[in-house]
Amino acid sequence: MIIQPEVEDAGGRRWPLDEVLGHGFAVLGYDVDPAGHFTDADRAYLRSLGARFVEVGPRGRDACAPAADDTVRVIDPEGTLRRWLGRHAGSVLLLRPDRYVAAVLSRADAHEGIDWLRRWIPVPRADPARGGVAHRGAARVRGPVTR
Template sequence: MRYADQWRKGRVFLLGDAGHLMPPWAGSGMQSGIRDAFNLTWKLREVLSGRLPESLLDSYEAERAPNVRFYTEVAIQLGRIIQQQLIEEELAAMAPKPGELPMLRNPWYDAGWCTGEVTSDGAVGKMLPQPRVVDSAGRRCWLDDLLGDGFALLGAGIDPASLLTPEQREQWDRLGTRYFTVIGVDSAGHGHDDIVDLDGSLLSWMRGHATTVIAVRPDRFVAAAQRSGLAVPCSS
């Protein structure tokens, strides 16, 4: 494995294989490069538009580097298992004990552009699930397709804007944020910004992280949650 010592110098950024190389065993090399690009491009868009300060770009390496190192270590360990032809025995040994987090889980950030403390049981810093949903017009699609390429606030059964202070609403509106109410298939609709969670996985995920409202970044990581505060993260 190889890592660049520095991922940014002035206006030059390294991402994907230019910044890190990993063995192929976990199939995470290209995915990591895509996540690098997604993380960086929405930040460049916001900085170039003047909506957020240039200091936001410093969070790129802070967020991505630890995640890349984790998946690189996973790939190395899987490679050793495969090469030693002990797949079943080693995978069983890698299985989490009761109460432990699994070795492979959705990407997460320990620090970066987010509001509040990042904790193992909180939503902040976690990557959002990707369930099948239905919009208020009856269109069935992936959640990504419905959220678009900007910021979004999601409320579990409530209008997320109803929990914002006037100052917080102004902050999110300045970023072009959209507001959605997530409901189950048996729930009555609230309006044109409803998202019907077909299998309940998104609502279950929010309940599991003890939050009713989350603020989602363009790269689908949670920037803020009701539990730790819904203000737009500071970039200075």
């Protein structure tokens, strides 16, 4: 399970990391844009699950600098998350909605990791009653999501 340090937004306001991650799946990178690890198709699949892409950086980095697509950028003001990640720096974490780490993916194995996830969680079907938007509840785990 991921730790829950406070992170800081571009305005200097502190938030619990869990609030920044949102309620669904999340893809977290430390000082690396997590969206950049994946192909367009992999990003589309992750977004179909409602995944939020979050980049956390060290103090001194500009949280306002542009990020890819809709990646949320925040600062790790105390370095707590950096220390916790340790040897996984440069990788991205795929986080389940319950905040357990489903996978730690390097750029080299990111596509393989998403293929593995697709076997467990198929693409949610669009719900015409919701204007064609996939129903978040459609993405159900059919087995263990640990690697």
